Every structure is written in C-alpha cells, then in structure tokens.
Amino acid sequence: MAPQPQPTSVFVLDNGASEIKAGLASSPSPTIYPNAITRSRDRRVFIADELYTQCKDFSGLVYRRPYEKGHLTNWESEKVIWDRVIYGDGSSSSDGVRPEETAFILGEPSAQLPVCSANTDQIVFEEYGFATYFRCPSAFLVHENDHNEALYQTEEETDAQPLAESTKKNTKLLKSDTTLVIDSGYSATVVTPIIENKVYHAGIKRLNIGGKLLRNYLKETISYRHYNMMDESYIVNEIKEHCCYVSTKFAADLEICKKFSLAKNPLAIEYVLPRASASGFRAGHVRTKSEASEPDDQILVLANERFSIPEVLFHPSDIDIAQAGVPEIIAQSLNTIPDRDVRNLLLANTVFVGGSTKFEGFKERVSSELQALTPDDAFLRLGFPDDPITYAWQGGARLGQQKARLRSLQVTKKEYMEYGSNICLQKFGRPAKDDREL
Structure with a gap:
C-alpha cells in the first residue's frame, strides 16, 4: 500500500x-x-x-x-x-x-x-x-536541534576570539545521536538521557524544584521580611527573574550580607513595586542609583534573598527537601547507564534548557560542580542555548x-x-x- x-x-x-x-x-x-x-x-x-x-x-x-x-x-x-x-x-x-x-x-x-x-x-x-x-x-x-559550536561556546572563548572567527571553520558539528538534556522548568528539574535517538527512560531523574517553588519561596520570604505579597504571584515572579542570581561563592556572599546593613550592602538592590498612577499602570523595575524616587513609590530592598532563593536548586536540604541538587541528579542519571563510553558521550553533549537556567551565574556554578563529579578522562561540554525557553x-x-x-x-x-x-x-x-x- x-x-x-x-x-x-x-x-x-x-x-x-x-x-x-x-x-x-x-x-x-x-x-x-x-x-x-x-x-x-x-x-x-x-x-x-x-x-x-x-x-x-x-x-x-x-x-x-x-x-x-x-x-x-x-x-x-x-x-x-x-x-x-x-x-x-x-x-x-x-x-x-x-x-x-x-x-x-x-x-x-x-x-x-x-x-x-x-x-x-x-x-x-x-x-x-x-x-x-x-x-x-x-x-x-x-535533542532534534542541529547543535552548532556556538551552543557550547564559553564566555572566555567568545571574549578571546570573535564568534564569527572562531566558528567559521566549524560552524556546524556532526549531529550526535546521544544527548543529555537537563530541563529546569516550572514544575521540576528533569534530567533525560537520549541514547541513539531514543529516550532512555531508566535514566530519567527528577528534582522537585522548578520556577514555581522558587517563586513561592521568594513570596514567603518577602512577605515575612518586607511586605505581604502572598497574593502577588505575577509580581513576585517578575522580581525573581529580574533580581535573583546563582552565587558562585555562596558562603562569602552570605557573609557580606551579615556584615553590612542594607543601606551599605554592595549586593543589595532596590526594586520599585508596580503601581497604578494617573498616567496609567507603572510596571515594577530595578531602581538605578541615578533614579529619583517618587513619594508614592513602594521600594523593596533585597539582599541575601537574591541568591539564597536559587541556591535551593543546588542544596534542596536548605528547605527540607530530601533530594540531591542539580549536579548530583545529573551524576545519578549517568550512573544508571552501564556503558562508560555512552556516559562519556552524554557528558560531551549536555544541553540545559528551561527558565531557571537563565539565572545569572547558573552556568558557572553548574559547570564547576559538575566538573568535580566528572571522571578525569571524560570531556565535559555543556550547551546553553541563547533562548532556553x-x-x-x-x-x-x-x-x-x-x-x-x-x-x-x-x-x-x-x-x-x-x-x-x-x-x-x-x-x-x-x-x-x-x-x-x-
């Protein structure tokens, strides 16, 4: 037929x-x-x-x-x-x-x-x-994307040599039939191995932390320390996306926040909450040092909240979740695969997607911690798309x-x-x- x-x-x-x-x-x-x-x-x-x-x-x-x-x-x-x-x-x-x-x-x-x-x-x-x-x-x-060299380009390589020059000889790679995909989305962070163009279900690992939990955690923290924002899911999500970052030196940043007051803390920022005005609705935004405040402005000052909220992606035990962090669940997923060559191939073709990967500092933090869990003879290559969404x-x-x-x-x-x-x-x-x- x-x-x-x-x-x-x-x-x-x-x-x-x-x-x-x-x-x-x-x-x-x-x-x-x-x-x-x-x-x-x-x-x-x-x-x-x-x-x-x-x-x-x-x-x-x-x-x-x-x-x-x-x-x-x-x-x-x-x-x-x-x-x-x-x-x-x-x-x-x-x-x-x-x-x-x-x-x-x-x-x-x-x-x-x-x-x-x-x-x-x-x-x-x-x-x-x-x-x-x-x-x-x-x-x-x-996995179906035709991954190019720019996907795996590090910031150091881009700064040292213009992207057009560094990739013009090898703009496209031979598409691998094996990819390790880490999707840190709204509900959870999930590690999915794709082996020979098929999903390897036994290797799927899930961390029950995603954008929703981070938003709710920030909502509770702000409501306890500053303003009651328990009913402001949209606004708190905007604050999370504009203000939070993943710290590459968490203990040192936390010590800075303990040492300095909010007014003198170099890590603190001011977020002007949205409000209705005579000219219309004014969206929330991060206040710059040169910006003059208006009498009706409600200003939210954030310090250690900026990095302690995303930190639970790496240390879920901070909020009593009995699971390993992102680098560890990646290692757990790889350990389900008996073939060492396949594990090394997955490490060389690892791609991160999802909204939580957009946090400033996420790439550097996960790279350093995953490198420590990687065998010395393995080539670790992490891909971060320009638009992970x-x-x-x-x-x-x-x-x-x-x-x-x-x-x-x-x-x-x-x-x-x-x-x-x-x-x-x-x-x-x-x-x-x-x-x-x-």
Whole structure:
C-alpha cells in the first residue's frame, strides 16, 4: 500500500506547565502563551495570551493551570487554552490552523503519567482531528536541534576570539545521536538521557524544584521580611527573574550580607513595586542609583534573598527537601547507564534548557560542580542555548521539516481510528526492552 501523502503544514506545540510555545514549523519563531486561565481582581477572566494583551493590572491575579506537579491533570482547562492556541482568536479568516490538513508535533514533560498521555492522544484525534500526530518528551525535541559550536561556546572563548572567527571553520558539528538534556522548568528539574535517538527512560531523574517553588519561596520570604505579597504571584515572579542570581561563592556572599546593613550592602538592590498612577499602570523595575524616587513609590530592598532563593536548586536540604541538587541528579542519571563510553558521550553533549537556567551565574556554578563529579578522562561540554525557553520548539520545527523522518515516527488519524490508543502506545510509549537493552 502506498504511503499516505504527508500534510503540507506541520504545527509544533511545546506544552509546558507554565507556558505553551506553538507555531507552524515553517515559522522562524513560536508564539508564547501562558498555559493558564487567569482572573484579575475585578473578576475579568483571561485565556492564555489575553493576559498579556488585555490585562492592565497584574496585582492579585489568580491562576488556574491545567498542570499539577508537572502532570496534565485538568483537560477541561487545557482544552479551552488549546482552542485559542490552535484556532486563534477568530479575528481573521486566516487565523489559526486547520487540524484535518495539518501534522501535529507535541512536546510534553518527561516522565508524564501514562494516563495523562493517553488522554492527550484521545483529545488530539477525537476532539481536534489532526491528520497526523507525534508525541514525545520535550527533551527529545531539544535533542532534534542541529547543535552548532556556538551552543557550547564559553564566555572566555567568545571574549578571546570573535564568534564569527572562531566558528567559521566549524560552524556546524556532526549531529550526535546521544544527548543529555537537563530541563529546569516550572514544575521540576528533569534530567533525560537520549541514547541513539531514543529516550532512555531508566535514566530519567527528577528534582522537585522548578520556577514555581522558587517563586513561592521568594513570596514567603518577602512577605515575612518586607511586605505581604502572598497574593502577588505575577509580581513576585517578575522580581525573581529580574533580581535573583546563582552565587558562585555562596558562603562569602552570605557573609557580606551579615556584615553590612542594607543601606551599605554592595549586593543589595532596590526594586520599585508596580503601581497604578494617573498616567496609567507603572510596571515594577530595578531602581538605578541615578533614579529619583517618587513619594508614592513602594521600594523593596533585597539582599541575601537574591541568591539564597536559587541556591535551593543546588542544596534542596536548605528547605527540607530530601533530594540531591542539580549536579548530583545529573551524576545519578549517568550512573544508571552501564556503558562508560555512552556516559562519556552524554557528558560531551549536555544541553540545559528551561527558565531557571537563565539565572545569572547558573552556568558557572553548574559547570564547576559538575566538573568535580566528572571522571578525569571524560570531556565535559555543556550547551546553553541563547533562548532556553523556545529551544525545544525549535527542535520540533526542525523535525517537522524532515518529512521522511516524521513519517516514520507519527501516527495517522486513519491508524488511530483503526487501532485506537494502542497504536499510540506502541509508537510513543516506553517499551520495557529499551531500558534493558543498552
């Protein structure tokens, strides 16, 4: 039987717990949607990107998210959000995609519960009716990127030699079929080994610390020491992203904060909280030394909070979480792999993605601590994409442009209607023999 023709358009959706990255594979970049239904203090409801386009006051926002602890548990909410992502807002006839004429690539969090994945398969075919469908962990889409030398370029190498000069002879590397992906996202930090273009499920390790926990920890700390901000999730998340950093010398920085008062502390910064004014809503921002304060400004002074919050990524025991830190769970993942050569290959192709990897100092800290856990004969090469948020989507877009490869991975609607969810389990599931035969 001749193979069915591949749909001309491919829609890629990286379904993160905090944000959805979605768009046609032919697009240069995805559109980012909050994966939430949000209610403001005046009881207005915003679906997905309506939060950014229509909301004027970000104080006191209440979120309803489809994900709980990294698992898609609320399809009632997710369906409403996906409708907007897939079909658009209906403002024009060309808005959105036509599922029956489109191939669908979906990235989901690693170690997703099987029942959650099965529900997703049913929704994709029975509710939306996509022509073809491929579901995989987002880490697999990260692996699909055509990693270039710039990904692994260190700051020292870039400063010593212009990037165009240092990479013009070797701009592209031969794509490895083996990658170690560390995704520090909203719900958790997950280590996923990809070996010979397949997810090695036995090596997946999860640290239950992500952007949500860090935000809540900062929220509690600020509320105890400064202002009550327990209901200000959006604002505290902005403070976390603009003010926090990972310390490469934690004990020394902590000693500085003990020695100096807030007014004289060289590590302290001032954050002007957002407020409504006669001219409109004024966003929060870090106050510069030359900026004059206004009488109505509420100024939040942060010192050791800046680095003690992200520190729990490396020392979870600081907040009584009985797990190892990021470098240690990477080592634990590697120790599940019996072949030493494969472990060394993974260390030479390690890629970090997710919002928490954007903290200033994260790269230097994880590099130094992971180097101490690496065998002397292993070559450690860590990749940090310029945009770790959309990097998985970019890999999905690259996969979508390889029609022959995508055809070998996907399930068609005809196959689903004939064999049901078993065909998705067969192609997308985790065969037990893959974990034993390495």
